[in-house]
Amino acid sequence: MTAIPQHVLDSQKSALNTLVATQATLFAGFEKLVDLNLKVVKATLDEVAQTSQQAIGVKDPQEAAAFASSLVQPGAEKAMAYGKHVYDIVASVQGELAKLAETQIAEGQQQVADAVEQFSKNAPAGSESAVALLKSSLATANGAYESMTKAAKQAAEVAESNLNAAANATFKAATDAADAATKSTRSRRAAA
Secondary structure (H helix, E strand, O other): OOOOOHHHHHHHHHHHHHHHHHHHHHHHHHHHHHHHHHHHHHHHHHHHHHHHHHHHOOOOHHHHHHHHHHHHHHHHHHHHHHHHHHHHHHHHHHHHHHHHHHHHHHHHHHHHHHHHHHHHHHOOOOOHHHHHHHHHHHHHHHHHHHHHHHHHHHHHHHHHHHHHHHHHHHHHHHHHHHHHHHHHHHHHHHHO
């Protein structure tokens, strides 16, 4: 019977801890989404009841048009706010998972570096060039990983910026449409 080396046990423990942390992060994100959706459903039911009461009091077509146009902007604002909340939750979960992955990768890189160092100490005479090649390859791989990580973070920042710009443009368009509908209704009332 052979004993399992301590570094193998430590590696397994680290992997298990990462798995548990990943599950906890995913569950926390799911929990936040469920909570947000429950709040939205409750608020929507309350608003539907209130809006229904207001709609009952509408007496003529012009008043109905004004009432309908008054609902556009708040609806767009609420949809935008909901989308932003969902995006924030997903981005938070993604950030936590990225941190966990970075930690796991850093540990793996350190283990490989330690193994190469151990190999270089025990390498037979005349294998210095092979050891140097291993160390150089390891440094190149680490550099490539860091470059890819930086590029991915920059791409995520650009995507977030573009998403915010698109959301703001959509909100502005909805606001402009609601304002135009309100002005049209007012001008029809004034003409009547």
